[in-house]
Amino acid sequence: MTETAPDAPREPQTLRLPVATLDALAAWAEDGTGLTAAARVRDPVGRIALVKNDWSDGWLPPGGGVEPGEAPPAAAEREVREETGLDAAVGGPLVVFDQTYVAAGNGRERFTAEYVLYAARAEGPIPEATRLGARPGEIRAARWFDAPPENLHDGDLLRPYP
16 A cells, blocks of 8 residues: 555554454455545534544544545545535645554454545535435434534544644
8 A cells, every 4th residue: 555645644543343343344455445534624613523423432524435546535525525415625634544453352463554634624504414424324413513522533543633
């Protein structure tokens, strides 16, 4: 995998997941792009758009897997539109997380990937969650926040990149 956004700050991230989850992600990481693009979307008054999806307990920036042949900023724009209904202008990368996926049971490394968080701007209302996502039930909630909430998914990693 070629390094994405080589001039952006980089942070390591280790994800300890059940083997079944790692098996489900293996094709994306090993045969696909192994790349996730997300956006920290702010509106003109500085609010942040965040979502809750079907796999996280906390709020997180809209984002998802980059498809083969898709540029990461375009993937971030697509994911923001799918998950929030907003048309975002995606700017430069804020940070790249160099991810290592590890089996929770035995601690064995399975694969690596990259997660790029871009700065973005958008405005407007966010529709009800039932109208969002690429598949039914994917997005449980989406809304604007004045500040990152306490239950920000991966908050320790994301908070330094407001």
